[in-house]
Amino acid sequence: MELMNTVVRRHTFGNVVEFLGEGGETVSVTIAAGYEGRRDDELVEAAKQMMVQIVAFDRPDVEITDTGGSSELYTFEYRDKGIIRAMPGISLPNLKAVQDEVNRSAEDLWKDALEKSEAPVGWAVRARNASGEIVAICTYEDIQLRDS
Numbered sequence: 001m002e003l004m005n006t007v008v009r010r011h012t013f014g015n016v017v018e019f020l021g022e023g024g025e026t027v028s029v030t031i032a033a034g035y036e037g038r039r040d041d042e043l044v045e046a047a048k049q050m051m052v053q054i055v056a057f058d059r060p061d062v063e064i065t066d067t068g069g070s071s072e073l074y075t076f077e078y079r080d081k082g083i084i085r086a087m088p089g090i091s092l093p094n095l096k097a098v099q100d101e102v103n104r105s106a107e108d109l110w111k112d113a114l115e116k117s118e119a120p121v122g123w124a125v126r127a128r129n130a131s132g133e134i135v136a137i138c139t140y141e142d143i144q145l146r147d148s
Contacts, residue, residue, distance in 0.1 A: 027051070074098055105125045106140070
């Protein structure tokens, strides 16, 4: 892909850096919260580093599934101090993958809360399908039960 342009889009759920190619190709990198206030060039550099990490640490034990283009798009919602942050357009091959990602994300939020000496309650992360139906959820109580 011959890079023609780079676009930075700022959203409430994080920032998206799009690398636009000569033939209409686009590589999008979503940078989650934590980079607020960074300049565009810093976000572009962070996105490049993320892509380098993917290439450098390619793991042969990670299965790549051919979904035949049948992946569905989901919107992930994260609750943060009473504010719901939505991350739309996440493509995953099946509901198990959705639930696994919801669980992983919730565990990360729980670890962050513990580092800040917080004890959040209620749902942490949930996913909605294209129709808006909640198809996966993980609560902080679920995480506590798993850890005990």
